[in-house]
Amino acid sequence: MNMPEKNKPVIGVDLDGVCADFYGRMREIAAEWFERPVDSLSEDVSYGLEEWGISDTKQYESLHRFALNQRQLFKTMPMLPGARKYLRKLSDDGYHIRIVTHRLFIHYSHAAAVQQTVAWLDGHGIPYWDLCFMKEKSAVGADIYVEDNPHNVLQLREKGFATICFANSTNKEIPSPRASGWREVYDIIRAL
Secondary structure, eight states: OOOOOOOOOEEEEOOBTTTBOHHHHHHHHHHHHHTOOGGGSOSSOOTTOGGGTOOSHHHHHHHHHHHHHHHOHHHHOOBOTTHHHHHHHHHHTTOEEEEEEOOOOSTTOHHHHHHHHHHHHHHTTOOOSEEEEOSSGGGGOOSEEEEOOHHHHHHHHHTTOEEEEEOOGGGTTOOSSEESSHHHHHHHHHHO
């Protein structure tokens, strides 16, 4: 009698800053919004984008609302190199890919956020079994998380979840395990 193969872990994968180039696309939109040359906006940003002159949550939400509703932010971001390739490899290896993103924070724009997200995932051929729009990412039941938001990485780790920090300028102080690209993510997950 053949025994079923042991179930592979569920991988909770963030989108913005992990699969999609959120900061690159938002930089283009912010340059338009502030009517400044794109080169005048630093690529080395912290969480909250204060380096671009964003001073508070209200101003950030205003820019984000414009980006989402007038520039289809979630549909027009470039894919980060390797995301599709290594997520497909993980899926082919039997891992369960669960996309976990907190994109529903702009009130009365949820339909646009969901539609743009699904169009982006399908258009880029990203494999996934579940799509969760969640602020509290630990509630989705993943075994391993791939996340770039420094607050989320620390919170997930404090709760005992294996969490790979996808490295960018917003999370320089977060300790290992860190990955600077998708090949490293794949290798860390396979080693776990």
